[in-house]
Amino acid sequence: MREPVINFKHISMQFPGVLANDDISLDIMPGEVFALIGENGAGKSTLMNILYGIQTPTSGEVWIKGRRVEEFDPRNVIEQGVGMVHQHFMLVPSFTVAQNIVMSKEPRKHRIFFDNAAAEAAVRKLEEDYGLTVPESVPVEDISVGMQQRVEILKALYRGAEILILDEPTAVLTPQETEELFGVIRGIVREKHMTVIIITHKLDEVMAISDRVGVMRKGKLVGIHETRDVNQQMLASLMVGRPVLFDELERTGEPGEPALTVEQLRVLDHRGLVAVRDLSLELRAGEILGIAAIEGNGQSELIEAITGLMPVQSGRITILGKDVTGQDPGEIREAGLAHVPEDRLATGLSGAATVAENLLVGKQREARFNRWGFHQNQAAVRAYAEEVYGRYDIRGAGVEALAGDMSGGNMQKVVIAREFSFDSPVLIISQPTRGVDVGAIEFIHSRIMEKRNQGAAILLSSADLDEVFRLSDRIITLYEGRITGCFRASEITKEEIGLYMTGSRQQGGKEA
């Protein structure tokens, strides 16, 4: 057996109040693709930040290619041949691709001046070596997200990386781009004998790309397996620490009457550009209509216009037959709509208010909370909040704690608990499980399906395609503010739908 290229020896990392890494020992072998999975806060990123030299472990050692890391400093680690592509790209938007790639090791003319020609030549050579093509002279702000990721990878390679860390690389990619990325990874591993560590929480990707997989839970490394020996179900259970059922969600009843209609809707975004172009759709009671779109293709504006947060340029919106175009969010809610917004902290709750207060919002004027029409009945508020807190399995420091101090998953449960409590016939749900743990995802999904089965009309927008497929009855694809396709969820594959999301394919009708 060959020598490992990286060894972690008894790594522990103590943050105030949290032991983020707890005595982790792990060997990474040369030429393998190692997937590191775990829930949010399991300590994956901390471990990788230690490897990349961003953080110094409280105790333990890291060895790279048989040499102990003395000083935890990215510069030091980069020299040893480690490269990292962060989840949020670290690129200068106005610089060209080539300039971004050579940054920090720029070729110079006369030792002083930046040599652009040499930079582009160096990048071209790199492209040939690794079979990765990029438009060298185009500014980074003008290329797609998938292409930007390539630039990040090339940047690491240019600095001589032999070990590549990818932090949630597919979070922003379409299925096609993901496939391409995996092709690139396979290529560099097979032909250049590189080692790749990929952090993710998408289990199908683990199965598709990795040779071995390590599972982290609550700071501990709870298992290392050959990927061929495991399946998704086993990995999910390991991550959460209990069996997770990835069963089909039970779907009962047939779609009923139209509950929400949108006709020829046009919406401008914050910069005054057209974000939603004459879009029409119809949502029926008892169905989930999923929106599949890459971020920034009008889905946010569409939802904000329907819910009254953004002005409507033209077109018509009705809820249960009532015209609500241009009304304010309060009136639209009264017409029968509830909304789980995409950004819970900015829109979905008040972090400075208590959990109980956040659960109350929207009901504060009901007689049971409002003695004599003005005096807030705080005992009733508390009792109500306690009940919901328990029913939605919210975990935190109780209903009197500040909502802003909770974890993302629990905040999301607060928002969902509140919005679902109105029993509105129309539900608009955006990013229901963004940044939420696997266990909570399961819970939230079953709640959404329950609402559907009870006859709610649900419009679902999510960046997570798996989620859209799992929950939706029908799926529409949006590209540049237009509907490019409408499908029954059972009649299309993820790969196919990616073509509609990128606008490379289009259906005739364009109405849902």
Add this chain to the structure above:
Amino acid sequence: MSKKINTKYLISLMVSIFLAFAVGAVILLCTGHSPLTAYGAMAEGAFSSLRHVGDVLEYAMVLAICGLACDLGSRVGIFNVGGEGQLLIGAIVAAQIGVSLDGTTAWLVIPLAALGAIVSAGLYAMIPGVLKVKLKVNEVITTIMLNTVAASLCQFMAKGPWKSANKTMVSATENLNVRYWFDGLIPGSNLSTAIFAAAIIAFLVWYIMQKTTQGFEMKLTGQNPRFARFSGMRIDRKIIVCMVISGAMCGMVGMFRVYGSEHLFKPSVSNDYYFEGLMVAMIARYQPLATILLSIFFAVLKVGAEGLQQVGVPNQIYLIIQTVVIFFMAAQSGFLECLSVRLQKRKAAGANAPGGPEAEEKGGAEA
């Protein structure tokens, strides 16, 4: 569900006050005065006679209502810096109503004067409120500017159309008829029955902010306006209404000053009293109860400062102490954070020193 003032805040407040007095003592020493004598004279100035206690209470009332007016605005996320102008407008309108209705029964004049103060000052405060909501004009700028407008307008009225016949007064309205004066509670002091009205106002404001559904909605509007709008609240209307009430409260203070102590309008019915009330509110973190308590504290300082003069200390020392308290209060949140971070670091360092496994076990349990 109202968040109570926590002990941490109380401690840091006490420490700030103590430090402020310590700095004041150093300044006194440097200027050749004995701090003990000076502070003694200050206490004497505030408490030595009933008359002084009355003045303290009257000034505390002014600060408290002004401070609460500021609290109310901040609750919906609007910073009313224009209370000074609203106060003057309320004062001159109330004064002129009393003057022009001279001879009518007090049962008519007093309510009308109060109504006049409320309506005029409320409408005046509505201007920045509407501008903020409809045109997104920053209310700090508009309210400050409107202060100047109000001061000039009142001066113009008091020098011109509404000027008193008494030639010795440069800019003042006629004196109010004695029958309209609020009864003095302590002879020789400024304290009048107005303090009862002020107490009712203070209670109502506290009650609305802390105990009612309206207050709950106001609080959410101030904390996260986008969320409040998202959940169906009419935040524009709330902001305007709070601004109007805030202005009306300042107008009432103006009326109290005129009918309770000055008995006519002149520009000095308020010497930036609203700004002092605003500072009190800020130090109290816009919490109504703390605002009221701190108003009394600052009133003691202010009235006590007159005692300082008697022992030869310029009463500017009062201003220095007040300013220093504000300095320390502003710094206190930073102080505390810095301290707690350091403490935590030290704890973490201690925990991870030689006894590795034990420390890890402990940390694991916490996590």
